[in-house]
Amino acid sequence: MLNIITKEVPIDEELQSKIQFICDFCNVKPIFINGSIRKIEKTNINYIEPNKIIIKSTTFLAFNHNKDVYVENLQKRINISDLQEYIKSL
Template identity: 55%
Template structure:
């Protein structure tokens, strides 16, 4: 039988502060859902689920120690510094 071990990881504090600062500046309130690490027991397979940040009903995905944020899925990415401009256009 396959056992999947799920461990929650918290959003890096500096990344959280950057996102909250950008949202305060653009008058938005983010909803942050922590990501997780999923390991398949007795194998070396691991999946890192990104943190989800919901702003204006749009889900953004973020990884700790990254300067990029993904819009809706992992194929659309922008730099964290461009998030403010993106939020102003939607």
């Protein structure tokens, strides 16, 4: 039987403060949801679930120590520096 071990990974403080600052400037309130690492016991298979940031009912995905955020899924990537313009267009 497969045992899956889930470990929560808190969002990086620097990343959270950058996104919080951008959202404060855009006058919106983000909701932060921590990501996790899921590991199948006795194997080398791991899945890293990204941190989720919900802004104006749009879900953004972000990995710790990364300068990009993803919109809804991992297909559309934008740089954190462009996030303010993207939020204003929502």
